[in-house]
Amino acid sequence: MLLIKAFFQHEQEYLNFINAVKGGPGEKRLASQFIARFFKHFPSLANQAINALFDLCEDDDVMIRKQAIKDLPTLCKNSAGNVPKIAEALTQLLGCDDTTELSLIQSSLINLMTVCCKGTLQGMFKQILSEDELVRERAIKFLGTKVKVLGEDTIDKEAEEFLVSQCKQVLQDVTKEEFILIMDVLRSQSSMSTVQGRQQLVEIVTEQADLDQSFEAEDTDCVDRLIHCIKQAAPLFSKNVHSKAFVGYICDNVLPVISKLASPDDGVDAQLEMLKLFSEISEFAGDLDKLENRLDNLYKCLISYMPVPPAEENDNLSSSEEEPKFQFSTVECLMLAFHQLGRKLPGFLADEANADRLKDFKLRLQYFARGVQIYIKQLRQALQGKAGEALKTDENKIKVVALKITSNINSLIKDLFLIHHLIKHPLYHHGNL
Numbered sequence: 239m240l241l242i243k244a245f246f247q248h249e250q251e252y253l254n255f256i257n258a259v260k261g262g263p264g265e266k267r268l269a270s271q272f273i274a275r276f277f278k279h280f281p282s283l284a285n286q287a288i289n290a291l292f293d294l295c296e297d298d299d300v301m302i303r304k305q306a307i308k309d310l311p312t313l314c315k316n317s318a319g320n321v322p323k324i325a326e327a328l329t330q331l332l333g334c335d336d337t338t339e340l341s342l343i344q345s346s347l348i349n350l351m352t353v354c355c356k357g358t359l360q361g362m363f364k365q366i367l368s369e370d371e372l373v374r375e376r377a378i379k380f381l382g383t384k385v386k387v388l389g390e391d392t393i394d395k396e397a398e399e400f401l402v403s404q405c406k407q408v409l410q411d412v413t414k415e416e417f418i419l420i421m422d423v424l425r426s427q428s429s430m431s432t433v434q435g436r437q438q439l440v441e442i443v444t445e446q447a448d449l450d451q452s453f454e455a456e457d458t459d460c461v462d463r464l465i466h467c468i469k470q471a472a473p474l475f476s477k478n479v480h481s482k483a484f485v486g487y488i489c490d491n492v493l494p495v496i497s498k499l500a501s502p503d504d505g506v507d508a509q510l511e512m513l514k515l516f517s518e519i520s521e522f523a524g525d526l527d528k529l530e531n532r533l534d535n536l537y538k539c540l541i542s543y544m545p546v547p548p549a550e551e552n553d554n555l556s557s558s559e560e561e562p563k564f565q566f567s568t569v570e571c572l573m574l575a576f577h578q579l580g581r582k583l584p585g586f587l588a589d590e591a592n593a594d595r596l597k598d599f600k601l602r603l604q605y606f607a608r609g610v611q612i613y614i615k616q617l618r619q620a621l622q623g624k625a626g627e628a629l630k631t632d633e634n635k636i637k638v639v640a641l642k643i644t645s646n647i648n649s650l651i652k653d654l655f656l657i658h659h660l661i662k663h664p665l666y667h668h669g670n671l
Contacts (some may be wrong), residue, residue: 351385
């Protein structure tokens with residue numbers, strides 16, 4: 239009987255703490271601390287206590303709000319079932335304007351994750367999937383910057399599975415920035431480091447890229463979406479995780495209209511950006527469907543940047559000091575992709591049925607190679623004797639990059655002759671390269 243009376247007395251005292259949230263500033267801050275400290279002893283008053291702290295989180299006084307935000311995770315230390323509700327409330331508070339308050343909210347969310355990661359994610363995603371754009375934006379940013387650095391001791395298998403499933407749901411409707419952040423979160427998960435995990439990520443990105451839709455070269459959004467999707471997918475490709483969906487799409491839809499590509503941002507060469515990504519992922523195309531047709535599209539695109547020699551060509555090119563007017567960076571990308579895909583079909587050029595194409599390509603290749611060698615010579619002369627700080631000027635940095643590109647093209651040209659057996663063909667003569 240005495241125990242019941244004592245408990246009732248303490249319960250009344252705890253209720254006084256809860257009611258004190260309606261008092262003055264000093265009372266409110268003390269109430270927040272005492273509510274959190276003795277919360278575990280009064281489970282029957284849990285809802286009232288939680289709601290009291292929620293009220294303090296909306297107080298006009300920023301110091302009172304901060305005290306309540308700091309105390310909220312304490313309510314969950316012995317009551318993990320409260321985590322989703324409190325995590326949802328904290329996530330909703332991410333829409334605040336005060337930077338120090340925002341930092342405290344993020345710290346409280348991280349503290350909650352150490353108590354129950356899945357419960358915290360449940361509360362957060364409930365807000366992310368709501369209609370408050372500011373809260374959604376900041377919550378996704380929080381996931382992208384904070385959650386990905388948490389270790390496996392915090393994000394267990396169950397929490398990770400929930401995180402992945404919810405991220406997939408969010409990806410059904412995201413902005414470019416949100417897409418990048420969500421992909422960062424997914425890539426950081428241990429389950430995504432396996433071949434199966436990387437394949438799963440590639441499938442997610444492929445779906446985002448809308449590869450079943452037509453490509454509109456002059457639509458900046460369309461161009462931007464494809465470029466960013468390839469950027470997200472590129473690090474995932476390997477000999478076991480293939481890029482064939484993207485490589486095939488680019489061969490079919492992008493290369494025929496590459497010159498018309500609209501740049502989504504000022505100062506960005508969308509055409510070169512696309513071709514750099516294409517050349518990078520072409521190595522992992524695997525068994526590409528419709529290889530001959532797609533290789534033909536690539537070949538036509540390549541030779542459009544490799545002019546035929548002048549009708550009455552003499553040796554002026556080899557002796558001229560004038561820089562050849564070739565688009566070296568563009569040709570490097572296309573030639574590298576052609577080198578990668580062409581080795582899958584060596585007869586594409588060397589077959590007797592392709593004699594005319596072979597003759598034309600060899601003329602273009604030899605003419606281009608001479609231009610490359612002249613430019614390499616000029617660059618080496620310009621950089622001769624320069625080292626250290628002298629190489630760090632903007633002008634010399636450009637020349638160093640140009641020398642790397644042209645040297646790479648020179649190597650690619652030699653490999654193309656080898657791979658497509660041009661050295662065995664009567665049209666080839668040693669010394670032309």
